[in-house]
Amino acid sequence: MSAWIGPAIIAAVISAIVTAFGWYVSHLSNRRLEVARRRERVSDVQIAIRAEIRSHRVWLQSFDSEHLSGDTAEKIRQAVDPPYTPFVPREIETFVFNAVVGRNSYSAERRD
Numbered sequence: 463m464s465a466w467i468g469p470a471i472i473a474a475v476i477s478a479i480v481t482a483f484g485w486y487v488s489h490l491s492n493r494r495l496e497v498a499r500r501r502e503r504v505s506d507v508q509i510a511i512r513a514e515i516r517s518h519r520v521w522l523q524s525f526d527s528e529h530l531s532g533d534t535a536e537k538i539r540q541a542v543d544p545p546y547t548p549f550v551p552r553e554i555e556t557f558v559f560n561a562v563v564g565r566n567s568y569s570a571e572r573r574d
Contacts, residue, residue: 507558507562511562514556514559518556521554
């Protein structure tokens, strides 16, 4: 029985163990890299959406001067001909939000 357990068999077993350990370490390394990339992507998307929100807020504040001074209600009461209608600004395109939502809805459709 001990005749067939020679140096070649022991070397093959040790090689298999080292290879399996290498696969395991490689998998852990790849997994850690995936988690880091995902965190970075989530952070980048959050920063982009916050920037888009701030941009919209600054843009909309330029239309809010009448509200801040309290003149809107008075202008509506006093206007007779033509009647005063408060201006409601048109919504501007939300590129980042649409890209995120579009990607999510696309991947949800692909799962079905």
